[in-house]
Amino acid sequence: MAPHSLLSLLLPALAILFARVLADDSLESALLYPLYCSAEIKTCDSMLYHIDNDLSKEQLAYFYSVNTSQIRSIVHRNKHDYLITVPCSCKDINGTSTYIYDTTYRVQPNDTFVNLSYQIYSGQALKVGGEENSFVAGNEVSIPLVCGCIEGSSQIVVTYTVQENDTLSNIASLLSSTVSGIESMNKNLTQNPDIIDVDWVLFVPMEKNAIPNQGAGKRQKWTVIIGVLSTVTLLSMSALIVILLRKNRFQQNSEEDPKAVSKILSAKRTFSLQNQHLHNENMEDVTAFESERPVIFSLKEIEEATNNFDETRKIGEGGYGSVYFGVLGEQEVAIKKMRSNKTKEFFAELKVLCKIHHINVVELLGYASGDDHLYLVYEYVRNGSLNDHLHDPLLKVSCISHNLYFSERSVKELQVTTKTDVFAFGVVLGELITGQRALIRDNRKPNRMKSLVTVVKEIFQDEDPVTALEAVIDGNLKGSYPMEDVYKVAEIAEWCLSDDAVNRPEMREIVVTLSQIMTSSVEWEASLGGRSQVFSGLFNGR
Numbered sequence: 001m002a003p004h005s006l007l008s009l010l011l012p013a014l015a016i017l018f019a020r021v022l023a024d025d026s027l028e029s030a031l032l033y034p035l036y037c038s039a040e041i042k043t044c045d046s047m048l049y050h051i052d053n054d055l056s057k058e059q060l061a062y063f064y065s066v067n068t069s070q071i072r073s074i075v076h077r078n079k080h081d082y083l084i085t086v087p088c089s090c091k092d093i094n095g096t097s098t099y100i101y102d103t104t105y106r107v108q109p110n111d112t113f114v115n116l117s118y119q120i121y122s123g124q125a126l127k128v129g130g131e132e133n134s135f136v137a138g139n140e141v142s143i144p145l146v147c148g149c150i151e152g153s154s155q156i157v158v159t160y161t162v163q164e165n166d167t168l169s170n171i172a173s174l175l176s177s178t179v180s181g182i183e184s185m186n187k188n189l190t191q192n193p194d195i196i197d198v199d200w201v202l203f204v205p206m207e208k209n210a211i212p213n214q215g216a217g218k219r220q221k222w223t224v225i226i227g228v229l230s231t232v233t234l235l236s237m238s239a240l241i242v243i244l245l246r247k248n249r250f251q252q253n254s255e256e257d258p259k260a261v262s263k264i265l266s267a268k269r270t271f272s273l274q275n276q277h278l279h280n281e282n283m284e285d286v287t288a289f290e291s292e293r294p295v296i297f298s299l300k301e302i303e304e305a306t307n308n309f310d311e312t313r314k315i316g317e318g319g320y321g322s323v324y325f326g327v328l329g330e331q332e333v334a335i336k337k338m339r340s341n342k343t344k345e346f347f348a349e350l351k352v353l354c355k356i357h358h359i360n361v362v363e364l365l366g367y368a369s370g371d372d373h374l375y376l377v378y379e380y381v382r383n384g385s386l387n388d389h390l391h392d393p394l395l396k397v398s399c400i401s402h403n404l405y406f407s408e409r410s411v412k413e414l415q416v417t418t419k420t421d422v423f424a425f426g427v428v429l430g431e432l433i434t435g436q437r438a439l440i441r442d443n444r445k446p447n448r449m450k451s452l453v454t455v456v457k458e459i460f461q462d463e464d465p466v467t468a469l470e471a472v473i474d475g476n477l478k479g480s481y482p483m484e485d486v487y488k489v490a491e492i493a494e495w496c497l498s499d500d501a502v503n504r505p506e507m508r509e510i511v512v513t514l515s516q517i518m519t520s521s522v523e524w525e526a527s528l529g530g531r532s533q534v535f536s537g538l539f540n541g542r
Contacts, residue, residue: 032201033188034098034126035148035157037090044149046088046101047206049074049160049175051122052081060084063120064145065103072211076163076174083158083211088147093128100126101147109137110495110503118506121145122161123199148185148203155205157185162200171202176210294350295366295377301328302368302375306335321373325380332380333365337373346374422504426496430456433490435474456493482524485517 050060057068060082064071070085086101093100105116113135117125126144134141148157158175168179168189183189185203189196196202305326306313316323321338338346350367368375430452431437437452455472462468466483469490492513498504 031199034146035203037097041149042090044088046147047158048084049158050082050084052079088149099147099149100144102142102144104140105143107135107137107139114509124159124201150205156208158204158206160202160204162196162198164198175204176207177204181205294364297366297368299370334378334380336376340372422496426493429493434472453497460494485521488517
């Protein structure tokens, strides 16, 4: 791998993510302006708006240091969020008097202040400085949450975090407030009140008589249930009508075009999930992707596309089978041929790829079965995959992933989330640093393969991580970069590869750290008088 590969791969990732996180390197940004204290009001009751993240009321009570009786449910776009009543006090923060509610939290491994604020406290935690030193696993730390007080006894201030598709008017409607009332309490709205952004923290003056009581959530829940049942009933009736119409049309076509009927029946016979190689218990798996079901090809179509799996058409081979180049109609495809005893892997890959639709992810076109094999049909990546650009493109390797960029749990349980992307990004960082593929041969056991994830984790399990890292670094990079910076990149990779998704960082945190590394590296090159070629020309359009 060329010496400049590290930055040439990092910069596109930064460019894609940078727009989302410009204000995230400090919580004291355009996202959050604490409310200054009034001379007349030092303490009051206030409310914190918690965006639902599947925490129970008992868990919320623990994290916010309150009783469950202080937590009320509120419906926002058919999901249940929460209003949490807390005592709000005027406190001195770095020489400024602001309204704060302090809760306590016991730090877990790999926790960061920013990560904690967004994952548990809806981005409402105020960063006051020194958090990096106190955020040590096992420490019990104080988390300052911004709150507010207002004159008069008829209103209470709600600390609200802006969500997608929010406007001032619908926030005002949700919290029984007014647009003018919200504008008057938030200085970040004074320049352009028509523009608000996701994750902004606003203070909303809410009418106390509009606070939902504990039973309101249940009534709203029944309203939602009745609405859903009505919709399902209507859709079911519509579906029945469509089925009857199609059946009638099918009967007409059978009289007019016997060949068309034969083709339809043939396709039904090739429905791969009903053939002799797949067990009946797997039929329940079909429903998992019924709404996004790919095309079902016949074995004959697959054989014709690959010229009966001609060896000259083979473009890759992996643990689960071989990959062949083919042409279906006018489309070039890559067809993975798997043994019939790989049913579990077949379903796992089928389910995951049916749920992922992205311009930079190879698209699953369909599948087939027969002749004691299972087949997955993908689009053919003519210009090569990310794998080709990271490694020697002349090596003959599979262009289809074997789930090496997903954690084992993600593949088994189909937990495809943003944290799945973070895991994959960690694998790519590992490839950048080591110059190795995601799956490599184990030097100690030549007949076995080893995951690059294991290699990265072993670096930090070693008594001397720096020496362990130097032992696996891509030889082409040695002497062309500051060692302390590549060590930081390796730390990010290990963080991204945490087994538990909760412990993985947010992409906003990764971008901030990579930006700092890039700045440090550019300064390092400048200190060499421009003799290094790693960053030369980086900012002049090349």
